[in-house]
Amino acid sequence: MAAHPDWKVIEDHHLEREWDFADFASALEFVNKVGTICEDQNHHAEFELGWGRVLVRTWSHDIEGLSKRDWDLIKEIDRMV
16 A cells, blocks of 8 residues: 555455545546546446545455456556546
């Protein structure tokens, strides 16, 4: 986690991180950019989108927990922001 201090491990099951934005349009644009990363990796995160806020949550559904794919995904997301 040292490399990704803004992410939280929740119940040894998933990773999540929240971002704040100035408005809804900026938050939606961010979701679309992260969604492209998810598509590229074929590993799809959950998003909670609200006015000026986005929560991203990821885990590997096939094992109901964390895998290398989740860490690879957050690495790419962190690289983008």
